[in-house]
Amino acid sequence: MDLTYSPEDEQFRGEIRDWLDANLQGEFGRLKGLGGSGREHEAFEERLEWNRHMAAAGWTCVAWPVEHGGRGLSLAQQVIFHQEYARSNAPARVNHLGEELLGPTLIDLGTPEQQQRFLPKIVAVEELWSQGYSEPGAGSDLANVSTRARLEGDQWVINGQKVWTSLAQHAQWCFVVARTSDGERRHDGLSYLLVPLEQEGVEIRPILQLTGTSEFNEVFFDDARTDADLVVGEPGKGWGVAMATLGYERGVSTLAQQISYRRELEVVIETARRTGAIDDPVLRDRITEAHLGLEIIRLHALRSLGGEQGYESSVAKILWARWHRDLGELAMAVAGPEALTVAAEPYDLDDLQTLFLFSRADTLYGGSDEILRNVLAERVLGLPREARS
Known part of the structure; x- marks a missing residue:
């Protein structure tokens, strides 16, 4: 992609930069740097208010068409928005799943009534969303889901369990992939349902993680209900809808993720200088490799922007997940013995410890390395299918 910015683009950069500088002050200024991977618990209600403050000024859903409440930004301007948001060290937004995943799905595939409703x-930022894909027996193998829904009158009745459901404890809604019929292929018979979480028949159990926090949850559906017309696409054809959502997940917003990664790398380098680890030639080489790896991730993301999210998105996920996991290990190496003790009792972790522990999950969530590599091998390279028992 050619990211040569026009004068209009640079004018837009100045607009969003000036707004962020002017508004990240006072109470909102104290939120800088909060949230993010492994730290979603930080000041959640305050970050929710910040997101609503952004909404009032027209700075949410900036990529959406104007007729759906967005700004209709060009691709270059979307890149600028995410760059400047990360540059300002603004707090992690709480509405990612609604704004970046479900919203674009409904714009492309939803009915006018669904669009007007949601x-x-x-x-x-009045309703928050969660993603009901993974199950105990169907993580990255989405076609193997066992959660079922049956149509009774004018409602779907849902039974089953979802797991690793990000921020479900704060969400009012969940987009759920459930089996509504049996087909000849495993991908057939799945439906993409919009399900309210604040009802009897839904139980949400936060999962305590190594970081001591609970971004992820188990969600149990026991005769939970949603209206018959809250299925996106045709019943039984939800596989394509679910794959479209995953494509949006790995889109332009990931550029901001890379800027936050660069900030983490800078902290690792500063720590290496402080502890003297920078003088170790092996660790110095690993730091250099981390710098080069981040540049590769950035260039791959820019190259694939604007096209359909096909195999490039799987490559991107593998690249950043392994890079970030390795950065967590490097962080512990440069920190040395101090990495083995908490900052304060009972379990107060510093930023590098949180980075290390949370990044252990990077190669699993959002599509595991194993599954994505199989997809690339079989569907792109044409290699023989993996033997399945």
Whole structure:
């Protein structure tokens, strides 16, 4: 992709930069740097208010078409928005799943009624969403889900369990992939349902992680219900809808992720200088490799912007997940013995310890390395399918 910015683009950069500088002050200024991977618990209610403050000024859902409440930004301007948001060290937003995943899915594949019902509340950050894909027996193998839904009158009745459901404890809704019929292929018979979480028949259990926090949850559906018309696409054809959502997940917003990664790398380098690890030639080489790896991730992301999210998105996920996991290990190496003790009792972790522990999950969530490599091998390279028992 050619990212030569026009004068209009640079004017837009100045607009968003000036707004962030002016508004990240006072109470909002104290939120800088909060949230993010492994730290979603930090000041959640305050970050929610910040997101609503952004909405009031028209800075949510900026990539969406104007007719759906967005700004209709060009691809270059979307890149600028995410760059400047990360540059300002603004707090992690709480509405990612609604704004970046479900919203674009409904814009492309939802009915006018679904769009009118849900999109304005996503723009205003009045309703938060979670993603009901993974199950105990069906993580990255989405076609193997066992959660079922049956149509009774004018409602779907849902039974089953989802796991690793990010921020479900704060969400009002969940987009759920459930089996509504049996087909000749495992991908057939799945439906993409929009399910309210604040009802009897839904139980949410936070999962205590190594970081001591609970971004992820188990969600149990026991005769939970949603309206018959809250299925996106045709019943039984939800596989394509679910794959479209995953494509949006790995889109332009990941550029901001890379800027946050660069900030983490800078902390690792500063720590290496402080502890003297920078003088170790092996660790110095690993730091150099980390710097080069991040540049590769950035260039791959820019190269694949604007096209359909096909195999490039799987390559991107493998690249950043392994890079970030390795950065966590490097962080512990440069920190030395101090990495083995908590900053304070009972379990107060510093930023590098949180980075290390949370990044152990990077190669699993959002599509595991094993599954994504199989997809690339079989569907792109044409290699023989892996033997399945």
